Amino acid sequence: MWRTNLSVACAGLVVIGFYTAVAHTIPQLRSEVPAELDLGAGMTVDALVSAGRTLYLEAGGCTACHGLGERAPNLLTDHAGSGPIGSRCGHRQAGLDCKAYLYQSLTAPNAFVVPGFSPIMPDARRQLSAGQIWALTAFLQSQGGEVTVTTDDIPVDAAAPTPPPAGGPFASGEPTDPRQLLSDHACLGCHVLDGAGGAVGPPFDGIGTRLDAAAIRNAVLDPSAEVSPGYEHVAGRMPTDLGHQLSARQLETLVTFLAAQR
Amino acid sequence: MTDLLHLLQAAAQDPGYGHVPGIGGRGAVWIAAQVHLMFAAFVLGVPMFAVVTEVVGIVTRDAKYDRLSREFTRLLVFAYSATALWGVALLFLLTTLYPRVWGYLSAIFGPSMWLYAGLFFAETFTLYLYYYGWDRWTTGRGKWGHLGLGLLLNLWGTTVMFIANGWVAFMMSPPEGVTPEVLPQQVALWPALASATWMPINIHRLVANAVFAGAIVAAYAAYRFLAAKTDAERAHYDWMGYVGNFIAISTFIILPFAGYWLGREIYEYSQQMGITMMGGFMSWLWTLQAVLIGVLFLAANYYLWLGMGRIPGAARFRPYTKWMLLVLVVCWMVWSTPSTLIASRSEFSSMGGARHPFLGALGLMSAKNTAVNIMILTTFLSFLLYRRANRRPVVSWARMGTLAQGAMFALSAATVLFYGVYGYFVEAIVRIDFSVYQVIVVLMCIVGVTATDIMMLRGSASRGPIEWGRMPNRSQYALFVLAVTFTWLMGLMGFARSGIRQHWHIWEVMRDTSDAAATPALGDAANMISLCVVIFLGMVAFIFWLGGLAERPATKPQPAEGA
Numbered sequence: 089m090w091r092t093n094l095s096v097a098c099a100g101l102v103v104i105g106f107y108t109a110v111a112h113t114i115p116q117l118r119s120e121v122p123a124e125l126d127l128g129a130g131m132t133v134d135a136l137v138s139a140g141r142t143l144y145l146e147a148g149g150c151t152a153c154h155g156l157g158e159r160a161p162n163l164l165t166d167h168a169g170s171g172p173i174g175s176r177c178g179h180r181q182a183g184l185d186c187k188a189y190l191y192q193s194l195t196a197p198n199a200f201v202v203p204g205f206s207p208i209m210p211d212a213r214r215q216l217s218a219g220q221i222w223a224l225t226a227f228l229q230s231q232g233g234e235v236t237v238t239t240d241d242i243p244v245d246a247a248a249p250t251p252p253p254a255g256g257p258f259a260s261g262e263p264t265d266p267r268q269l270l271s272d273h274a275c276l277g278c279h280v281l282d283g284a285g286g287a288v289g290p291p292f293d294g295i296g297t298r299l300d301a302a303a304i305r306n307a308v309l310d311p312s313a314e315v316s317p318g319y320e321h322v323a324g325r326m327p328t329d330l331g332h333q334l335s336a337r338q339l340e341t342l343v344t345f346l347a348a349q350r
Numbered sequence: 351m352t353d354l355l356h357l358l359q360a361a362a363q364d365p366g367y368g369h370v371p372g373i374g375g376r377g378a379v380w381i382a383a384q385v386h387l388m389f390a391a392f393v394l395g396v397p398m399f400a401v402v403t404e405v406v407g408i409v410t411r412d413a414k415y416d417r418l419s420r421e422f423t424r425l426l427v428f429a430y431s432a433t434a435l436w437g438v439a440l441l442f443l444l445t446t447l448y449p450r451v452w453g454y455l456s457a458i459f460g461p462s463m464w465l466y467a468g469l470f471f472a473e474t475f476t477l478y479l480y481y482y483g484w485d486r487w488t489t490g491r492g493k494w495g496h497l498g499l500g501l502l503l504n505l506w507g508t509t510v511m512f513i514a515n516g517w518v519a520f521m522m523s524p525p526e527g528v529t530p531e532v533l534p535q536q537v538a539l540w541p542a543l544a545s546a547t548w549m550p551i552n553i554h555r556l557v558a559n560a561v562f563a564g565a566i567v568a569a570y571a572a573y574r575f576l577a578a579k580t581d582a583e584r585a586h587y588d589w590m591g592y593v594g595n596f597i598a599i600s601t602f603i604i605l606p607f608a609g610y611w612l613g614r615e616i617y618e619y620s621q622q623m624g625i626t627m628m629g630g631f632m633s634w635l636w637t638l639q640a641v642l643i644g645v646l647f648l649a650a651n652y653y654l655w656l657g658m659g660r661i662p663g664a665a666r667f668r669p670y671t672k673w674m675l676l677v678l679v680v681c682w683m684v685w686s687t688p689s690t691l692i693a694s695r696s697e698f699s700s701m702g703g704a705r706h707p708f709l710g711a712l713g714l715m716s717a718k719n720t721a722v723n724i725m726i727l728t729t730f731l732s733f734l735l736y737r738r739a740n741r742r743p744v745v746s747w748a749r750m751g752t753l754a755q756g757a758m759f760a761l762s763a764a765t766v767l768f769y770g771v772y773g774y775f776v777e778a779i780v781r782i783d784f785s786v787y788q789v790i791v792v793l794m795c796i797v798g799v800t801a802t803d804i805m806m807l808r809g810s811a812s813r814g815p816i817e818w819g820r821m822p823n824r825s826q827y828a829l830f831v832l833a834v835t836f837t838w839l840m841g842l843m844g845f846a847r848s849g850i851r852q853h854w855h856i857w858e859v860m861r862d863t864s865d866a867a868a869t870p871a872l873g874d875a876a877n878m879i880s881l882c883v884v885i886f887l888g889m890v891a892f893i894f895w896l897g898g899l900a901e902r903p904a905t906k907p908q909p910a911e912g913a
Binding site: 092105112115120122149208 | 573576577620621622625626631632634637638641642645827830831834835838849852853858862867868869870871872873874875876877879880883884887
């Protein structure tokens with residue numbers, strides 16, 4: 089009887105040991121928590137790039153898609169003969185320099201989708217803080233290009249984990265500077281303000297002469313409801329969740345500001 | 351309202367994690383949750399086929415099925431208290447080690463938690479009534495009433511599982527609108543419970559419970575077979591082991607389809623989560639899963655082939671087994687081929703991409719889907735040969751029927767291969783649908799061949815009765831391998847489902863800010879899974895041993911007759 093018990097126990101342990109051993113022989117990948125950046129006065133560009141590299145290869149989860157050449161464009165190697173991302177980001181989208189394009193790609197990924205790929209990229213703000221996003225931007229710029237991200241780009245409170253901006257009960261202390269809001273939400277990637285910005289959508293310059301406040305509010309909340317004449321070909325590009333991302337106060341601030349652009 | 355906000359802000363500043371020396375808080379919760387789930391799967395799975403076996407006993411008026419059903423239920427009674435104890439341990443650990451998470455979840459799911467507790471009571475009383483009423487309600491309406499208790503037991507158990515699944519599914523896929531800024535009191539109960547992954551998890555677990563319970567029952571029978579002192583005992587437990595294995599493998603065949611649905615829903619909910627699961631840091635997990643499932647297929651077929659030794663007339667099929675073994679091994683190797691490789695930049699450059707230049711082609715879903723479907727077909731063929739081993743069809747169209755069955759197999763395999771190869775020449779969005787076509791063709795083959803076989807063997811002549819008990823001991827070790835592998839696989843899939851949330855308690859709503867927030871690598875996870883499996887199987891062995899002590903001589907098994 090004891091012999092049977094022993095042989096059964098041994099058989100079980102051998103099988104368990106076999107699976108455990110197989111699990112140890114294949115690559116050991118931990119999913120790290122994105123490291124918070126120390127954005128003190130001594131933060132150099134090199135340190136920013138280094139932090140971005142760690143995020144890109146580990147906790148950011150970027151390599152799950154970028155690098156295979158099927159789900160998303162290769163970033164560290166050539167894509168379609170245009171070189172790595174740092175050398176092509178500056179002329180990817182009209183009106184956006186490399187830094188603005190990369191920041192937009194991370195924070196409003198559906199604003200521009202590289203032809204041939206699906207809009208599967210998530211908004212990095214759901215997982216990463218503002219500082220981490222800028223570190224990633226710096227790292228991607230360093231891949232064949234010049235790093236123009238500086239610590240001045242990074243908001244003061246950028247080290248804190250920052251879920252996507254949202255209007256909610258904790259929204260006190262939220263940014264209400266309309267120009268910062270336009271920058272934070274990458275609006276200028278597609279709209280021209282003060283002669284600068286992308287020319288994908290209708291310009292913000294003079295928007296107050298074309299639309300009243302209610303129409304601007306509607307256009308922000310439901311961009312596909314009424315498409316400006318001449319921009320039908322880019323219909324559907326504008327994020328549809330700005331109503332969730334902006335608090336009521338932020339939305340009204342933005343609408344008032346835009347309505348005043350005459 | 352303001353006070354509540356202050357409270358929540360204070361809670362947000364204080365992560366409130368407890369600690370357990372040695373294994374840490376997360377390790378303790380991992381073990382308690384996993385072992386509880388293993389026992390829960392067993393006590394939810396066994397009643398399903400206990401009731402089916404009782405129905406078979408009533409319909410066929412064959413007492414051996416009733417005895418088998420009762421024996422299944424006896425195992426249930428002993429395992430039930432262990433399930434409850436581990437559940438209570440999990441509850442205490444969650445409330446003391448993760449008070450903030452527990453507080454958040456209970457603020458949303460409070461009413462369902464009370465319902466859960468109430469149904470648990472109902473399930474417990476129904477189980478005891480079902481088991482202890484066995485000898486009281488043996489005939490007529492009483493027996494049907496007893497069967498009704500078995501059905502109620504399943505109903506309570508399934509509802510309890512669905513409720514708990516709702517909490518787990520919410521942590522994976524909180525509905526749209528639930529953000530870090532939304533208070534739990536503002537989240538409606540039903541949308542939170544019925545989140546995107548809820549129903550796929552329900553169905554997947556329902557099927558998996560039957561698979562798991564069948565495998566554990568088969569292992570119990572295997573142990574009793576090895577320990578048997580009489581031929582009658584050996585024959586009974588040989589038969590019981592066969593039935594347990596049949597339940598495990600036949601339900602296991604449909605499990606990948608439920609898993610496919612769950613995976614699809616995860617992708618639909620969050621591309622990022624789906625990619626993390628299949629192509630991100632968890633991609634190697636599926637290679638390990640392929641190794642385990644390959645072992646399952648091989649062990650199940652090996653058991654069947656050895657089982658043919660107890661069937662007169664089965665020798666004529668023996669030459670085919672080596673070819674079936676070859677097919678299974680080749681398919682296993684294809685399935686185990688990793689899709690993409692985690693490599694350095696220079697390694698990527700030298701390979702010309704993330705895929706190996708030659709083997710990379712076998713790592714794609716087209717090849718893997720083809721391999722798994724061929725393995726399912728091969729295993730089904732083993733069952734068919736086993737079933738027909740001692741029968742000689744007497745219908746006039748027997749030869750034509752056999753040819754038709756062969757044609758169905760050939761056509762099915764050819765179609766699976768066709769879509770497997772064609773998948774390399776189309777875009778991913780088209781290729782995804784090919785796996786559905788492959789599955790449908792295989793299912794049609796299984797249904798068509800089985801229906802033909804049932805009609806063809808009606809009134810068939812016997813080549814001799816199955817000699818239950820005439821099995822080599824090594825066949826029983828195949829059943830142990832199956833039980834251990836299913837248990838380990840359950841632990842691995844538990845890690846996959848929970849791990850894809852990464853450092854989120856509740857996906858993109860509540861961050862894990864504890865020291866153990868990083869999701870461990872497969873090696874560390876395997877250590878934990880193995881520990882859970884050893885604890886579970888050790889306790890199961892102890893509980894079943896206790897059950898054996900309590901066995902009265904009057905309930906000693908009688909020899910099994912026929913098939």
